[in-house]
Amino acid sequence: MIAVILAGGRSSRMKKNVEKPLIEVGGAKIIDRVVKAVKESRAERCIVAVSTLTPNTMRYCREIGCDVLLTEGKGYHDDLTSLLKIHPVFVSAAADMPFLTSQAVDKIINAFDGVSVTGCVPLGTVPSFIEPSYTFEYRGRNLVAVGLNIVTHSELSEVLIFEDPLLAVSVNSERDLEAARRLANG
Secondary structure (H helix, E strand, O other), X not given: OEEEEEOOOOOOOOOOOOOHHHOEXXXXXXXXXXXXXXXXXXXXXXXXXXXXXOHHHHHHHHHOOOEEEEOOOXXXXXXXXXXXXXXXXXXEXXXXXXXXXXXXXXXXXXXXXXXXXXXXXXXXXXXXXXXXXXXXXXXXXXXXXXXXXXXXXXXXXXXXXXXXXXXXXXXXXXXXXXXXHHHHOO
C-alpha cells in the first residue's frame, strides 16, 4: 500500500507566514519526521501531496528525493477525492504530525480490511495542554482523530484506536507548536 503525506494546506491558523511542514520540532523539520516514519514503515511508496500554497515544501521535498504530487489545494476532502482518482487505496498522513511513528503506519496498514480506516486515540490519554483538532464519540468512548487514515472509495469505515497519545499532536497553531516543542524536548 502506498502512503500519501498531505502537505498542501493553507496553514491558516498559524500566525506566521510559514508552511507547517517546514517548521522545526525537536531539531528536525516536521516533514522530515513524517517522511522518516513513512519510509521506515511497510508502506510500499511514499508520496508527498503539495499544492501551490506550499511551494517551499514542494521544493524541499524534491531536494530530499521525495516523490511529489501537486494537488489543487482546495481543502482536505477535495484533495482526498482527487487523490482517490489516482490511487484507489492509500494511507494518508498529515504533514503536521511531529510524533508519527513507523509502528503507527504499520498498524494502520495491518488493520486494512477493504474499507477506510480512521486512526484515533482516546481523549482521556491526551495531555491537557494539547488541543485536539477533531473529537468524536465511538461506542461510548471519546476519541481524538489523528492525521493517519486509510482512504478508500468505500462508504464503510472502521476506527483504529492507537494507545500513543502523541499521535494526537498536530501543529495547527502557535499553541500547538509550543506544545509539540515542549514534548519533543522532554
